[in-house]
Amino acid sequence: MPTDVIMPALEMAQETGKVLKxxxxxxxxxxxxxxxxxxxxxKVTVEIEAPAxxxxxxxxxxxxxxxxxxxxxxxxxxxxxxxxxxxxxxxGPAAGGVPTGAVASPPPAAPAVKASPAGDGxxxxxxxxxxxxxxxxxxxxxxxxxxxxxxxxxxxxxxDVVAAKVPVAEGVGTVWRIMAERMTASWTTAPHFYLVRxxxxxxxxxxxxRASKHTGARITYTDLLVKLVAATLSQHPGVNASxxxxxxxxxxxxxxxxAVAIDDGLVVPVLHRAxxxxxxxxxxxxxxxxxxxxxxxxxxxxxxxxxxxxxNLGMYGVDAFTAIVNPPxxxxxxxxxxxxxxxxxxxxxxxxxxxxxxLSCDHRALDGARGAQFLGALAELIEEPLALLV
Amino acid sequence: xxxxxxxxxxxxxxxxxxxxxxEEMRRDPRVFLIGExxxxxxxxxxxxxxxxxxxxxxxxIDTPISEPGxxxxxxxxxxxxxxxxxxxxxxxxxxxxxxxxxxQAAKVHYMSGGKLKVPIxxxxxxxxxxxxxxxxxxxxxxxxxHIPGLKVALPSGPYEAKGLMKTAIRDDSPVVIFEDKMMYRxxxxxxxxxxxxxxGVAEVKxxxxxxxxxxTSSMVGVALGAAKLLEEIGIGAEVIDPxxxxxxxxxxMIDSAKKTSRALVVDEGYERYGVTAEIASAIAEGAFYxxxxxxxxxxxxxxxxxxxxxxxxxxxxxxxxxxxxAKALCRKA
Numbered sequence: 001m002p003t004d005v006i007m008p009a010l011e012m013a014q015e016t017g018k019v020l021k022x023x024x025x026x027x028x029x030x031x032x033x034x035x036x037x038x039x040x041x042x043k044v045t046v047e048i049e050a051p052a053x054x055x056x057x058x059x060x061x062x063x064x065x066x067x068x069x070x071x072x073x074x075x076x077x078x079x080x081x082x083x084x085x086x087x088x089x090x091x092g093p094a095a096g097g098v099p100t101g102a103v104a105s106p107p108p109a110a111p112a113v114k115a116s117p118a119g120d121g122x123x124x125x126x127x128x129x130x131x132x133x134x135x136x137x138x139x140x141x142x143x144x145x146x147x148x149x150x151x152x153x154x155x156x157x158x159x160d161v162v163a164a165k166v167p168v169a170e171g172v173g174t175v176w177r178i179m180a181e182r183m184t185a186s187w188t189t190a191p192h193f194y195l196v197r198x199x200x201x202x203x204x205x206x207x208x209x210r211a212s213k214h215t216g217a218r219i220t221y222t223d224l225l226v227k228l229v230a231a232t233l234s235q236h237p238g239v240n241a242s243x244x245x246x247x248x249x250x251x252x253x254x255x256x257x258x259a260v261a262i263d264d265g266l267v268v269p270v271l272h273r274a275x276x277x278x279x280x281x282x283x284x285x286x287x288x289x290x291x292x293x294x295x296x297x298x299x300x301x302x303x304x305x306x307x308x309x310x311x312n313l314g315m316y317g318v319d320a321f322t323a324i325v326n327p328p329x330x331x332x333x334x335x336x337x338x339x340x341x342x343x344x345x346x347x348x349x350x351x352x353x354x355x356x357x358x359l360s361c362d363h364r365a366l367d368g369a370r371g372a373q374f375l376g377a378l379a380e381l382i383e384e385p386l387a388l389l390v
Numbered sequence: 391x392x393x394x395x396x397x398x399x400x401x402x403x404x405x406x407x408x409x410x411x412x413e414e415m416r417r418d419p420r421v422f423l424i425g426e427x428x429x430x431x432x433x434x435x436x437x438x439x440x441x442x443x444x445x446x447x448x449x450x451i452d453t454p455i456s457e458p459g460x461x462x463x464x465x466x467x468x469x470x471x472x473x474x475x476x477x478x479x480x481x482x483x484x485x486x487x488x489x490x491x492x493x494q495a496a497k498v499h500y501m502s503g504g505k506l507k508v509p510i511x512x513x514x515x516x517x518x519x520x521x522x523x524x525x526x527x528x529x530x531x532x533x534x535x536h537i538p539g540l541k542v543a544l545p546s547g548p549y550e551a552k553g554l555m556k557t558a559i560r561d562d563s564p565v566v567i568f569e570d571k572m573m574y575r576x577x578x579x580x581x582x583x584x585x586x587x588x589x590g591v592a593e594v595k596x597x598x599x600x601x602x603x604x605x606t607s608s609m610v611g612v613a614l615g616a617a618k619l620l621e622e623i624g625i626g627a628e629v630i631d632p633x634x635x636x637x638x639x640x641x642x643m644i645d646s647a648k649k650t651s652r653a654l655v656v657d658e659g660y661e662r663y664g665v666t667a668e669i670a671s672a673i674a675e676g677a678f679y680x681x682x683x684x685x686x687x688x689x690x691x692x693x694x695x696x697x698x699x700x701x702x703x704x705x706x707x708x709x710x711x712x713x714x715x716a717k718a719l720c721r722k723a
Contacts, residue, residue: 132651132679132680157683159682
C-alpha cells in the first residue's frame, strides 16, 4: 500500500491549506523526512516532510490549490511496490506503436463545444487592441477595454498601455498578506476595548542593569516584561484565554508571543511556557526566535500556541499606542517608551522614569474589570519586581 | 558570414558572380556551365565574359534556344556525378524548364531513396525596371521557393553574389539562384579570397528598434534607403536580408520583430501568394504577442509588368513606398 501524503493541520482552527510549491516532481524518489512540498496556512508557510521513503506519484494538488485539511494530495510508493516504477496509469491510448496516419480507430471527436453566450471574456475581445498591447496590459493587470486607444479606429496599442497611469501596487509577500488578513479578521470580529496605565519603572530600570551585570547576558526590557507578564497571567488565568464558538477557552500553558517587525511585515514568535523560564532563558529564547524571524527561518512550532502577545514600540520613541488583538487571543499588551515624566507624588511634582502600558482586550473573552485587575497586578509587579519572590 | 569591415577591393555584382564561377571551376573539374549565349557572347549582361577563353567550349557550353532540353542535360549530368550550372537567361524563362526543375531535379534524390544526388545550380535573373516588358521583367522566385527539394538564394549585393554562388555550387541539392539584372553594375566590397555564405542564415543589414524591414535581393538596398529617410523622422528601422528563401531563417526575423514589435516585408515578386506572404506569416505566428501592428508586406503590383517606363516604375516597391508604409505602421503622421 502506498503511503498517503495528506494536507496537515498545523493549527487548531485550520480548515484548509494552500499548496505553494512542490519541491519534488511526480516520479521522483523521496526519502522519509525530506521536505517535499511547501504549504501555506493562514498563519505560516512550512515545508512538509515525506512521511515515507519511495517514489512520489499521483500528485492531485497543484501549486496554488487550496485543499481541505486531511485530504490526500499525493502518494508515496515504496520501492518495488506496484506503481513505483513506470509511469502512472496512462490516460488515453498509449503513444507510439501506432504509426502516425494509420487510423486503427478514429480518435473520438472532440466534444462539441457549446456556443458560449456573450459575457465570458467576450467583452474584452470587443476592444480593438494589438497583441502586444493585450500582453502588456495583462502583465500590468490593466483592462485594455478601459484604456484610450491611439491606433487605427481607436485600437489600443502598446504605447497606450505603457502610458496608462496605474496605481502603483506594491506586491506584498505572504507574511504581509497574512498579517493583513488576520488583523482584518480581528478588527472586524473582536470588539476591542483599551486600558491605559502609566507605571513607574525606576525599579525595573535598576533591576535590568543588575540582571545584565549579574548574568552577563543582554537582558532587555522586553525580557523583563515577558517574565512579569507570565507571572501575572498565572495569577489571572482569565486573561490567558480566547473566545471560541461561544465559549471562553482558557489556555493550558502560558505562551507569550512577541510582535516582531521583519522586512516582509509582522510575525509573532512565541516563547512557550514563559512562566517556567529563568530570565536568562527568556533572553536567550527571545534572541533566537527574533533573529530567526528576521532571517525568515521560523518553523511552524515557533509561531504556534501563543496565548498572549506583547508588542513593544518603545525603541521607536512611541509614548503609547493601542494594538489590535492577535486572534484568537483575548488580549495584547502595547508597550511605550521609558521616559522621564513629571508625575504627582504626595501632592508634589516629581520627575520619574515611567512607561505607558495599553492593554487591548477582546470584550467577548474579557471585561473591563478583569482586564483592569490584570493590568493593575502587572503594574504593581513592574513597580516592585521584588513581589516575584513572594 | 558578415560583410568584412575593410575590403581591399570592390567588384561589380556581375564580376562577383563571374569570379565565383571561375574560382569554383578551377577548384572542381566537375563544374561546367551550360546555357544560351554563355560562351563567345559572354551572356547578354556580360557576366560570363572571358570564361570560355579560360575553360574552353567543353566547360562553357552554348546551346540553342532550348531551355527544357539543356536543363534536362544539366539534371542528367548532375545525377551522374557532374556539378552543372544551368544558365537561364531571364527568370521568366524558368517556366520553360519547370518540368526539369520541379519534377526532375527537386525529386530525384527523394525518389531514388537517396541513391542519386542532383548537385545542380540554376542561375537566372529577376527584377523589373529594365524596360524589358512583361515577359522579361518578372521575379518568379516564389514559384521555386514553393517546391520541396529546391533551395533558393537571392543575393542582395556583390559580396552575397560571390558567397552564395559558391555555396550553391558546392551544395549537393538543386539550388536556384536569382540575380537581380538591375544590380549587375552595382559595386561593393568583395574579398579576393575564398569564402562562402551559409544558406538559411539571415543577416541584419542595419540595426533598429522601431520596425523590422525584411527585404530580399535588390529590395535590401531599397529598404536601407528607406531606413535612412525613416531615421530622419526619428524611426529606427532594422533591415534584415534572409539571403535564401529556402532554407528560411525564420527565427532571425521573429526575434527582430519581437524586439521592434512591427514588421514590413519587401520583395520584388508579385505580392499575391508571394514570398512576402510566407515571411509575414512566419513573423505573425512567431512574434504574435509582441506585435503592435499588423505585419505589412510590399511586393510587385499584381499586374503584368507594363512596357511604359512610367507605369513600370510604379509596379515595384520603392524607397518612397517602403518609407511611407513603415511610417504609417509606426503611427507617425
